[in-house]
Amino acid sequence: MEVIRNYIETMFLKLPDTPEVNRAKSELLQMMEDKYTQLLADGVSENEAVGTVISEFGNIDELKKDLGLETEECTIGKSAPRHKKRSYISIIVSVIIILIIAGTAYDVVYSLVYLDSDYTADETVMDNCEVFNKIYLDGDATDIKIIKGSSYGYSIDNGRSSRAAVEVVDGCLRMKQSVRSHIIGLGFGVKGSKIVISVPADVVLEDIDMTSDVGNISISDCSAAKMNITTNVGNVNIKDVTVDVLEVTSDVGNIDVEVADLDIYDISLSTDVGEIKVAGSTQKSGFSLMATKQTSSSSAVRKSIKLTTDVGKIALN
Amino acid sequence: MGEISSDIIRGYNDTMILYLLLDKPSYGYEISRMIKNMSDEKYIIKETTLYSAFTRMEKNGYIESFYDDNNPTGKRRTYYRITESGRAYYREKCEEWLITKEVIEHFISEEGDK
Numbered sequence: 001m002e003v004i005r006n007y008i009e010t011m012f013l014k015l016p017d018t019p020e021v022n023r024a025k026s027e028l029l030q031m032m033e034d035k036y037t038q039l040l041a042d043g044v045s046e047n048e049a050v051g052t053v054i055s056e057f058g059n060i061d062e063l064k065k066d067l068g069l070e071t072e073e074c075t076i077g078k079s080a081p082r083h084k085k086r087s088y089i090s091i092i093v094s095v096i097i098i099l100i101i102a103g104t105a106y107d108v109v110y111s112l113v114y115l116d117s118d119y120t121a122d123e124t125v126m127d128n129c130e131v132f133n134k135i136y137l138d139g140d141a142t143d144i145k146i147i148k149g150s151s152y153g154y155s156i157d158n159g160r161s162s163r164a165a166v167e168v169v170d171g172c173l174r175m176k177q178s179v180r181s182h183i184i185g186l187g188f189g190v191k192g193s194k195i196v197i198s199v200p201a202d203v204v205l206e207d208i209d210m211t212s213d214v215g216n217i218s219i220s221d222c223s224a225a226k227m228n229i230t231t232n233v234g235n236v237n238i239k240d241v242t243v244d245v246l247e248v249t250s251d252v253g254n255i256d257v258e259v260a261d262l263d264i265y266d267i268s269l270s271t272d273v274g275e276i277k278v279a280g281s282t283q284k285s286g287f288s289l290m291a292t293k294q295t296s297s298s299s300a301v302r303k304s305i306k307l308t309t310d311v312g313k314i315a316l317n
Numbered sequence: 318m319g320e321i322s323s324d325i326i327r328g329y330n331d332t333m334i335l336y337l338l339l340d341k342p343s344y345g346y347e348i349s350r351m352i353k354n355m356s357d358e359k360y361i362i363k364e365t366t367l368y369s370a371f372t373r374m375e376k377n378g379y380i381e382s383f384y385d386d387n388n389p390t391g392k393r394r395t396y397y398r399i400t401e402s403g404r405a406y407y408r409e410k411c412e413e414w415l416i417t418k419e420v421i422e423h424f425i426s427e428e429g430d431k
Contacts, residue, residue, distance in 0.1 A: 020372075024368060024372070027345060027368055027371075027395060028364050028365070028368055030344075030345065030346070030392075030394065030395070031345040031346045031349065031364050031367070031368070032364060034345070034346030034347075035346055035349070035350075035364075038346070038350070056361055056363055056364065057363060057364050057365060058363025058364050058365030058366050059363070059365055060365060062363075062365045062366060062369050063365055063368065063369050063372075065369075066368075066369045066372040066373055066376075067372070
């Protein structure tokens with residue numbers, strides 16, 4: 001029940017404190033509590049009940065007009081900002097579910113609300129760095145991109161309250177990004193940071209290992225023997241890559257992977273809540289498939305792709 | 318296939334809610350549960366949609382809200398009851414639906430069964 005209460009608190013975080021808004025909040029909470037209680041009485045597990053209640057909640061934007069927060073004209077005229085709001089909300093929802101799954105500190109909610117999704121990497125000025133063949137990255141709240149570039153390099157935009165440590169040691173690019181959480185608690189426009197790493201074309205990295213609490217991760221046009229990506233909240237997008245062993249684990253977020261030739265991989269995909277699509281067709285969770293064209297008779301490692309998310313969609317093409 | 322279009326049904330959420338209030342007052346969760354049951358679980362109304370309909374219809378004078386303090390569970394729930402103008406609006410919506418249905422029916426055919 002605590003989770004549902006936190007969820008409602010978060011959904012109303014950005015709405016003003018008016019009698020109408022407060023009434024809506026308590027009425028919605030009442031309806032959700034009733035539904036939750038009934039589900040438990042029906043023998044549904046607590047987690048499942050929370051999932052159902054949250055998934056059937058709807059969209060807070062729908063209420064704004066009735067609560068006197070938005071006129072109809074505004075709603076029609078502002079399609080772009082609405083889209084943005086929706087992306088905030090999807091992030092907020094994600095965080096709440098994370099609270100269920102990981103029991104993470106409530107503070108994280110605040111850091112998420114302000115994560116900026118409009119970031120484009122391509123205009124970023126990169127700092128060149130030493131040659132590396134491994135990337136180890138540990139992030140608190142950051143968007144991460146790995147792209148093809150003309151040289152080895154990276155750029156870090158720390159936002160307002162995060163810091164990152166970077167070093168290249170023994171051919172390994174190490175980054176640690178963290179958020180100063182005390183500032184987050186105050187709730188003013190904190191932004192997560194953005195990290196872009198560029199790898200020259202034709203380089204095959206040995207290993208990419210990334211762990212991120214919050215933020216989207218994207219890897220494009222890049223080759224590595226091994227990629228291992230773990231995220232609590234965020235979407236993972238991997239495109240035009242050559243990889244032998246790919247493993248992505250996410251608590252909340254969509255996973256989207258495109259590889260050149262699917263047939264050469266052993267595949268294993270699972271999600272608790274969400275849809276799985278392989279080459280466009282829907283599959284059940286727990287989908288697994290042995291490679292039909294495994295080329296590794298000579299090499300010791302079988303090529304494989306393993307994607308796991310608790311809440312989110314998986315697409316593999 | 319078989320999914321309900323929220324665009325179409327949006328215009329008739331009010332009708333469903335008012336129907337459920339015709340005989341006796343009710344509250345949010347009970348209404349949402351009855352909509353789910355009566356539609357054979359084909360339509361699950363979102364909480365925000367339901368609450369938005371309540372506030373809109375209350376503003377328009379179709380329903381009134383009141384607290385039920387005698388609830389045995391001790392929870393102070395908001396109940397809604399239909400007003401006379403709500404009943405009139407409900408009848409209008411029923412007529413509107415019958416005409417809509419009649420018109421659309423003419424254009425519905427099993428494929429190849431023309």
